[in-house]
Amino acid sequence: MRLVIEWLQVGKEKEETAEIEEFTDEELWNANLPEPSWLVEGLLPETGLTLIAGKPKIGKSWLALSIATGIAHGGEVAGIQAKKQANTIYLTLEDTPRRLKKRLKMVEERPSGKCTIVRKFGKMTPENLRRLEEKIKEKNAKVGFNPL
Secondary structure, eight states: OHHHHHHHTTTSOOOSOOOOOOOOHHHHHHOOOOOOOEEETTTEESSSOOOOOOSTTSSHHHHHHHHHHHHHHTOEETTEEBSSOOEEEEEOSSOOHHHHHHHHHHHOSSOOSOEEEEOOOOOOOHHHHHHHHHHHHHHTEEEEEOOO
C-alpha cells in the first residue's frame, strides 16, 4: 500500500522529473527474468498492482468479486484454478448489503470467512489509505479489490 501511496503521490505535489530506467537490447536479451509468482495463473500476479478497467456495466465488479472469493476459497477464478488460497479484501463502495449478499450467493457456494467486504471507507485521503493498509495487515490479506 505504501508503494501505491507513493506512486499516487497522495498529499504531495507531483514532481516534474521522473526516474529513468534504461538498458540496451543486448542487456535485456541476456537478462535473467524469472516468471512472476501467480495467485491466478496469467490473470493475477502475487505482487504488484493490477487494474481492472473498462466501460461501465461490462462486469468489472462481478469479476473482482469472483476473483476475491475464488482466491479466498482457493478455488477457481474465471475457470482458472487459484494457485494459492489467501485472505482478500473487497472494497465495494457503491453496493448495498442486500445487493452484495445476492451477488455473493451467485459467485460462492458457501462463505469462506477469508474474504473481508468493506462497504464504507470514505475519501481516499492519506489517513484513510493508511487505515486501509492497517486493515490489510490486520486481515493478512494478500489481495484487495476496489472496482470503480
